[in-house]
Amino acid sequence: MTSDVVVVGGGIVGAACAKAFLKQGLSVTIVERDLIGGGATAAGMGHIVVMDDSEAQFALTKRSIELWDELVATMPDEVEYERSGTLWVAANERELRAVEPKLEYYLERGVEAELLDGRQLYEAEPGLKPGMAGGFLVPGDAVIYAPCAAAWLNRGARVIRAEVAEVDDGEVLLSSGERLSCQSLIVATGAWATELFSRLPVKPRKGHLAITDRYPGAVRHQLIELGYLKSAHGNSTESVAFNVQPRKTGQLLIGSSRQFGVEHSRVEPHMISKMLARAVEYIPALADMSVIRTWTGFRAATPDKLPIVGLCPGYERTWLATGHEGLGITTSMGTAELLVDLIQGRAGVLQADDFGAERFPHCRV
Amino acid sequence: MPRIKINGVLIKVAENTSVAAAVMNADLASRVSVSMEPRGPLCGMGICFECRVTVNGVRHERGCLLKVVEGMQVSTDAV
Amino acid sequence: MRYDTIVVGAGPAGLAAARAARRSGNTTLVLDDNWGPGGQIWRGREGLDVDGVELQFSRQLEDVPSDAGQVILATGARELFLPFPGWTLPHVVGAGGLQALVKQGLNVRGKRVVVAGSGPLLLAVAANLSKAGAAVVLVAEQTPWEKVARFAMQLWRWPSKVFEGLRLGSSKYRAGLWPVEAVSGGVVMSDGVRYECDYLACGFGLVPNLELPMLAGCAIENGFVKVNRHQQTSVQCVYAVGELTGIGGVEKAEAEGEAAGSGKVVRGDHGLFVRMLADTFQLREELRKLARPETIVCRCEDVPLSRLGGCLNKREAKLQTRCGMGPCQGRVCGPALEFLYGWPADRVRPPAFPVTVRRLIDG
Numbered sequence: 066m067t068s069d070v071v072v073v074g075g076g077i078v079g080a081a082c083a084k085a086f087l088k089q090g091l092s093v094t095i096v097e098r099d100l101i102g103g104g105a106t107a108a109g110m111g112h113i114v115v116m117d118d119s120e121a122q123f124a125l126t127k128r129s130i131e132l133w134d135e136l137v138a139t140m141p142d143e144v145e146y147e148r149s150g151t152l153w154v155a156a157n158e159r160e161l162r163a164v165e166p167k168l169e170y171y172l173e174r175g176v177e178a179e180l181l182d183g184r185q186l187y188e189a190e191p192g193l194k195p196g197m198a199g200g201f202l203v204p205g206d207a208v209i210y211a212p213c214a215a216a217w218l219n220r221g222a223r224v225i226r227a228e229v230a231e232v233d234d235g236e237v238l239l240s241s242g243e244r245l246s247c248q249s250l251i252v253a254t255g256a257w258a259t260e261l262f263s264r265l266p267v268k269p270r271k272g273h274l275a276i277t278d279r280y281p282g283a284v285r286h287q288l289i290e291l292g293y294l295k296s297a298h299g300n301s302t303e304s305v306a307f308n309v310q311p312r313k314t315g316q317l318l319i320g321s322s323r324q325f326g327v328e329h330s331r332v333e334p335h336m337i338s339k340m341l342a343r344a345v346e347y348i349p350a351l352a353d354m355s356v357i358r359t360w361t362g363f364r365a366a367t368p369d370k371l372p373i374v375g376l377c378p379g380y381e382r383t384w385l386a387t388g389h390e391g392l393g394i395t396t397s398m399g400t401a402e403l404l405v406d407l408i409q410g411r412a413g414v415l416q417a418d419d420f421g422a423e424r425f426p427h428c429r430v
Numbered sequence: 431m432p433r434i435k436i437n438g439v440l441i442k443v444a445e446n447t448s449v450a451a452a453v454m455n456a457d458l459a460s461r462v463s464v465s466m467e468p469r470g471p472l473c474g475m476g477i478c479f480e481c482r483v484t485v486n487g488v489r490h491e492r493g494c495l496l497k498v499v500e501g502m503q504v505s506t507d508a509v
Numbered sequence: 510m511r512y513d514t515i516v517v518g519a520g521p522a523g524l525a526a527a528r529a530a531r532r533s534g535n536t537t538l539v540l541d542d543n544w545g546p547g548g549q550i551w552r553g554r555e556g557l558d559v560d561g562v563e564l565q566f567s568r569q570l571e572d573v574p575s576d577a578g579q580v581i582l583a584t585g586a587r588e589l590f591l592p593f594p595g596w597t598l599p600h601v602v603g604a605g606g607l608q609a610l611v612k613q614g615l616n617v618r619g620k621r622v623v624v625a626g627s628g629p630l631l632l633a634v635a636a637n638l639s640k641a642g643a644a645v646v647l648v649a650e651q652t653p654w655e656k657v658a659r660f661a662m663q664l665w666r667w668p669s670k671v672f673e674g675l676r677l678g679s680s681k682y683r684a685g686l687w688p689v690e691a692v693s694g695g696v697v698m699s700d701g702v703r704y705e706c707d708y709l710a711c712g713f714g715l716v717p718n719l720e721l722p723m724l725a726g727c728a729i730e731n732g733f734v735k736v737n738r739h740q741q742t743s744v745q746c747v748y749a750v751g752e753l754t755g756i757g758g759v760e761k762a763e764a765e766g767e768a769a770g771s772g773k774v775v776r777g778d779h780g781l782f783v784r785m786l787a788d789t790f791q792l793r794e795e796l797r798k799l800a801r802p803e804t805i806v807c808r809c810e811d812v813p814l815s816r817l818g819g820c821l822n823k824r825e826a827k828l829q830t831r832c833g834m835g836p837c838q839g840r841v842c843g844p845a846l847e848f849l850y851g852w853p854a855d856r857v858r859p860p861a862f863p864v865t866v867r868r869l870i871d872g
Contacts (some may be wrong), residue, residue, distance in 0.1 A: 100825050143829075212828040219854075252677050278836055278863060279492045314464070332859050334572075334872055342870045352870070355490045355863040357836045432512070442583055446553075447614030455616050457618070459599045464811040469601035472808070474609030475549060476862075477587050477718070477749045479809060490863070491838070494613060495567065497544050 067245040068092040070177050073237060073261075074075075074253035075101040077211055078386050079110040080218035082251050082399035085405045091226075093107030094245065096229055097235065099242050105393060108274065108362020109117075110310050111211040112287060113395045114151050115176050115203055117167065120299045121419035125371070126289040127176055127393060128414045130205060142262065143213040146314050149205040152189060152286040153293075153308075154180075154197060156346060160291045161198040168201065173379050178203050192283055201291075208287060208310060212393050228334050232261045235382030239363055250383045256363040258387040267371065267388045271324040273336045278355040281315035283348075290347060296323055297391055298370050305340040307347045319344050321391070325419035329383050332359050364390045368425070372401050374400050375407060377419035378428050384408070385422055434502040443498045450474070450481040451495030453506060460493060461507040483507075515577035516720060516769065519557070519564055520548020520763035522751025523583030527562045527738050529770025535579070537562045537770075542569035544864070545698040549605055550759060553612045571860030571868075573725040580770045582734070583762075587751035588630075588712035589844045591792075592806045595691030596711070604712035608634045611641050618642035623696055625635040625688050627790045629711045630868050632682070634710060641810070646706055646782035647681055649698060651763045652790050654684035662738040665780075699795070714790055717753045717796055717843045723856045732854070740769040755783040777861065797849055807842040809835020817846070823855040836863050862865060 068352040070086045071077045074096030074404065083093045113133050139144050155161035171178040181189060189202070225245075231238040236246045237406045252261060254297075256269040284286070287310045296306035301323075308321040322340045327333075337359055343350045367373060367388035377383040386400050399415060404415035422428040431440050436456050445453045450471045453460050459468035460481045471481035474494050481493040484505045493504075516523045521540055524546065530537045539559070541548075544566050546557040553668035553787035558564070568796060574580055581860035588603045595601065602610065603627050611617055621644045624635045624668035628650075637649045688711060690697045695705040717733055728735045728743035733755050740748045748769040751762035801805065812832040820826040821845060823833060831837035832846075838857040846852045860869070 097534065100821070101826060103660065103824065103828060216829060223629055275866075275869070277866075280489065334869075338870050338872050341866050345866060352865065352867040353488065354866050355836075356869055357860045358834070358859060359864045359869075362856045426838065440692065444614050448610070449611050451616075455614070462806065463597070465805075467597055467805075467811070468599055469597060469609060469808070471602060472590065472606055473587060473603050473860040474606035474613070475587060477837060477840045478590075478606075480601075482836075493542070494610070495542060495569075498614075 066247055068094040068223065068247055069249040070094070070249050070352050071245050072251045072253060073094065073232070074255060074274060075219070075224065076104050076106040076253065076255055077102065077215050077216065077218075077397045078255070078389060079251070079253035079369050080215040080229065081401040082253060082404060083086065083222040084199075084218040084333070085401035086219045089409070091403060095219060095222050095224045096227055096239070096245065097224060098226070098228040099221060101224065102212035104291070105362045105364055106215050107131060108272070108360060109132050109391070109394060110274070110308070110320060111209045111214075111394055112310065113207040113209060114287075114392070115171070115206060116392060118294065119369055121416065122392075123170075123174060124397045124415055125396050125420075127174065128354055128394045128402070129208075131394075132320060132398035133207065140214075141217055143210065144217055145213070146207060146209045147208040147209075147313055148205070149311070150202060150204040150286050153201040154193065154198045154288055154290050155201070156197050156290065158227060158345075163298055164199075164201045167214070171203070176203065177205050190285055190288065192350055193288075195345055196350050198283050202286070206287065208312070209394065214406060218322065229261065230423070234380045234381060248293070248382065251404060252377065252383065253384055253386040255387060255389070255393070256365040258365060261384070262377065264428055265385070265422070266428070267365050267366050267373070268325060269328070269363040270390065271322075271327045271363055272320065272346055272391070273322040273332065273340055273359065273361050275319045275320070275337060275356045275359045276356050277317045277351075279315035280317060280354055283350060284309055284311040284317055287311070288347065295320070300324060300325075302400070303336070305336070305343045307343045309348060309351075319351070330363070332361055336353065364393070366390045370398060371420060372396060373420065373422050374403050374419060378395045378422050432498050432502070434500070434504060435497055436504045437506060446492040447498045448494050449483060449485060449491070449496045449498055449502070452498050453481075453483060453493055453504065458506050501508055512536045512577045513578045514538070514572045514581060516581045517574070518548060518583035518585055518751070519546035520583060520585050520751065521551060521759045522561055522585070522766040523548070523581070524557060525763040525766030526581045526750055526770040527559045527628065529767045530579070530581070531559060531561050531770075533771050538577075539564045540568040540570060540574075541566055542769040543567070549609065552609060569862045570721065571862055571864045573721050573747065578735045580746065581740075581748040581750060582725075582753060583750050583766060584718040584721055584753060586715035586756060587840065589714045589848070590715045590841055591796055591799065591848065592714050594801055594804055595687055595689065595696075597805050597808060598691050598693070600707060601691045601709045601711060601837065604631055604634045604710045606712065607708055607710035608637050611638065617852055619644065621646050621705060622708045622710055623647045623649065623704050623706040625696070625698070625709060625711045626687075627792060628715065629716070630712065631784070635681070638710070645681055647683065647704055649686040649688070649700075650684045651793055651796060652684060657684045657787050663785060672853070673743060679746060687796060691862070709710050713792055713796070715752060715756045717756070719753070719854065720838075720857045720861045721754060721838070722749055722855075723745070724810070724859060724861055729854075738768070738774045739772065740765050748763050755779070755868060756786055757783040763785060763825070782796065792848060800849075806845060807832040809837050809841075817850075819844050823852045825850075827855070
């Protein structure tokens with residue numbers, strides 16, 4: 066056996082899994098074909114956020130944040146952890162009213178949250194365009210620098226830079242011809258899950274981002290428009306939603322966009338234009354700010370917006386951890402804990418059935 | 431000879447002087463780096479970004495690509 | 510408005526290309542990021558208009574223009590900077606950099622300058638600085654004396670190659686000498702001597718500005734844009750001329766610009782001179798070891814050498830340390846890292862140069 070656990074995919078999900086297994090005293094090997102934390106992990110915002118598209122999603126993100134919180138004390142500087150909270154912006158009265166049940170939902174489930182009226186909103190974020198109705202503040206959300214987090218979580222695991230040609234039960238065949246075997250094989254390859262398992266309902270969902278030069282103090286919280294939920298949890302071919310994150314450096318990271326059906330990673334000017342136009346509707350001062358770079362990444366999207374975590378159908382020692390869409394950074398922790406629990410036969414906080422591949426009829430064996 | 435203000439101080443500058451050269455002639459560093467080092471222009475041609483200053487309220491302007499114009503307000507990081 | 514030919518860069522190559530394109534009857538536009546024509550070598554020179562061609566200045570492109578029948582990239586070269594202790598002190602400037610600043614109005618009258626680094630540019634810079642009233646204390650070329658002498662003896666092949674102030678007999682010019690540490694008020698050179706100076710003008714040769722060709726998808730070979738004898742790149746309708754195809758100076762630039770603009774094959778063979786320049790001024794091994802662990806390599810993000818050694822390549826260094834994530838997108842640290850670790854150039858992400866959100870919205 067190569068090691069107790071082999072993880073295919075060195076992104077944040079693979080790394081979180083590695084750490085969780087290492088903590089159990091098991092030996093871990095990570096197989097990554099490019100750079101650790103180099104895929105969606107590097108392209109995204111590094112946002113650690115609670116989200117409520119479904120009970121299952123809420124439970125997964127909530128538990129994940131608890132697990133992230135446990136690690137804060139040991140994180141090195143380069144992970145740049147910051148508990149900056151998330152401020153969901155209600156642009157009008159209708160959106161603000163729709164947020165009231167949301168507040169109840171969060172509080173009932175033990176996640177700190179607060180409704181802001183117009184005055185409080187502008188006190189919190191003076192840079193917002195005038196005329197907005199209020200907001201929904203979740204102070205426990207955080208931001209990290211994900212590529213460094215992935216590298217840190219991997220410490221103690223052996224990393225092999227190689228491409229996997231085939232996956233079997235508890236075994237992988239590398240393109241070099243070498244075979245790696247283990248007690249538990251975890252496949253965490255993100256948007257490229259279907260390269261190894263063609264039946265998985267995982268589709269790449271392209272996203273664009275832009276980052277500005279340094280403008281310290283211009284934005285104080287991660288700001289998201291409430292319409293983000295429609296974009297993220299909808300299925301349209303192309304959508305944008307306002308999402309801006311102030312980085313520790315004072316730079317502003319501006320998103321968000323979603324596209325299905327685009328295979329190439331080239332930056333598309335019309336998407337950048339749409340996305341930035343939406344952003345300026347919330348923070349007018351952005352218009353004059355200097356953008357130093359734009360890029361793209363691919364999220365792994367599933368039909369029900371929940372990741373696929375569990376035994377790979379037809380196998381006994383091969384497990385899946387993919388389909389995290391825009392919540393990979395956050396839910397990497399919950400995913401890892403769920404896998405460890407499943408493999409060791411423990412019941413944890415999360416409901417395994419919510420996340421297993423069998424919930425998709427065509428995935429059943 | 432255009433007159434400009436650098437960090438609030440009125441200065442007369444020769445024609446066809448760049449903002450970067452004007453700041454250097456005034457013995458000032460253009461900016462302060464991430465680790466608080468004073469920095470001045472390196473390349474003189476717009477690719478190193480060390481000459482960034484605020485001009486007329488607009489941040490991050492490269493001084494070496496901007497000609498000084500009467501009435502310009504320039505401020506460097508170090509203030 | 511759609512042009513037959515758009516030329517990016519108003520240096521010798523770009524101007525020659527524009528002239529030739531116009532002569533062949535093309536509607537031609539020249540774009541340059543500076544406020545006047547001439548690029549670097551002809552900065553401030555008068556009389557550089559091209560009849561019938563519009564020159565637009567302060568135009569910095571974030572991507573390759575698409576609204577022209579032909580795009581001729583003439584974006585020239587920039588200096589290769591190497592990190593060494595003290596190189597981020599404000600009195601340390603590029604060699605071409607200090608010359609550019611002087612031409613932009615920097616007053617160096619009576620200032621003591623040490624010019625150091627590599628290449629024929631150092632002598633041109635020293636001559637220009639002297640003309641501007643500076644006291645050039647030393648011109649230090651890192652290449653050994655024998656190589657410089659051999660190079661000088663070959664120059665008879667190219668009678669029109671005039672290197673301003675090429676007075677190798679001058680006591681100020683020393684070969685086989687390089688900076689080891691810049692300190693407040695001066696610089697310590699490799700001979701152990703500390704030279705007092707107001708400016709250290711230091712550049713280790715030239716590297717092509719490949720950002721636009723790479724964004725366009727042009728094939729790059731041995732660090733330069735690959736072109737045929739018509740200066741066509743691997744991308745339909747995109748041409749590259751001048752330093753982009755090889756560091757070879759003004760004559761090569763003009764000949765290539767003429768070829769691209771006229772549609773004819775390039776005049777003359779400049780390959781030998783390009784190779785001679787590269788061989789003569791090859792950077793010596795000692796320069797790889799100048800930086801100390803705490804020496805900053807990425808100036809935009811203040812990333813020291815110590816954080817970079819363990820990385821696999823430029824992308825990993827970027828992701829793990831932010832090296833190259835600043836506004837210069839690796840233009841300064843990139844060539845240095847290529848020299849230090851052999852890491853090949855990483856492409857820039859668009860925009861090639863920072864641009865306002867408003868510009869990106871308007872498209």
